[in-house]
Amino acid sequence: MSRHQKRLSVPNSWPVERKTAKYTVKARAGPHGEDGVxxxxxxxxxxxxxxxxxxxxxxxxxxxxxxxxxxxxxxxxPIGMFDILGFEEREEFYRVFPDEGGRLALTPIEESAADGKLGKIVDKRQVPGGETQLQLHDGRNLRVGEGSEYSGGDSIVIDWDNEILAHFVYEEGALVTAVQGQHAGEVGEIEEISVIESSAPNTVSIVGEDTEFETLEEYVVVIDENFVEGEEQ
Structure with missing residues (x-):
């Protein structure tokens, strides 16, 4: 299998120039699917x-x-959404966050904020032993003894020992960022969640300081204001 990727065919999330050369390096299989850079x-x-x-x-x-x-x-x-990159010799740390247009960008953060990563809960199920298993957007799975407080669409911040540091509930009034679609990278509060009684996907209406838009429910991730400012709680 080729280790190269044609620049013209890379996903829109990749932060590369498409016309400077014919090929670029291809990501190895791993988290984040084809969007992994x-x-x-x-x-x-x-x-x-x-x-x-x-x-x-x-x-x-x-x-x-x-x-x-x-x-x-x-x-x-592959590097993808909300990954934490650290360069200890330089004393530099970054969170991967979408810029406007949906391309992956790096937000500088303090070292104290680099001790955990945010994940969106995309699935929740009971497993043998009575525990609840949460599946996150990047393929990670986490078992929790008491899973009733976590729901699909919520976000959690997990440290490197798989301990939950924070829990952001998916609900009207929550602060979110769009990570896909034409509004990727835009941030605002959920004004309304529209549950569609058919096979069509649910939608959300979002209002921000300088924006107001509607997008698919699966395109948004709940965050808090510290993510926008580049400092995690």
Missing amino acids: PLLIVLRDVLGYVDSKKEAMYATNEGNVLVNGESVSDVRR
Whole structure:
């Protein structure tokens, strides 16, 4: 299987120029599906920390790059929405967050805010033993003893020991960001959740400081104001 991806066919979320070269590196299979951006692109094209794949491999092999609290050595490792990147030698930390237009961007955060990652609950089910299993947007699964307080559409922040640090409820009045669709990257409060009594998807009406729009329920993620400001609680 080819390790290269034609630039003209990369997902819209990838922060790459499409006409500078014919090919770019292809992400390895992993979290975030086809929207996952190879770590090499983040290091080279977004941050400008390296000029080549060789330099990126050297940096990762030295253990200087952290993704979600773990040192990574694979420059094709997919990076996606709400991942936490750390560069301890530089004392720099970032959260992956959508910019307007839906392209993945990096929001600088403090080191104290880099101890957990936000995940949207996309499925909830009972498992043997009486526990509840929560499935998150990036494929992670978390078992909780008391799952009744968590619902599909809610967001939780989980630290690197799988402890829940925060819980943001999906409800009218909640602060959300759109991560897909034509309003990707826009932030506002849910004014109304419209439950469609058919096979059509539910929709939400969102109002922000300078925006007002309607989008699909599956396109929004609940956050809090600290995510917009670049500081997590």
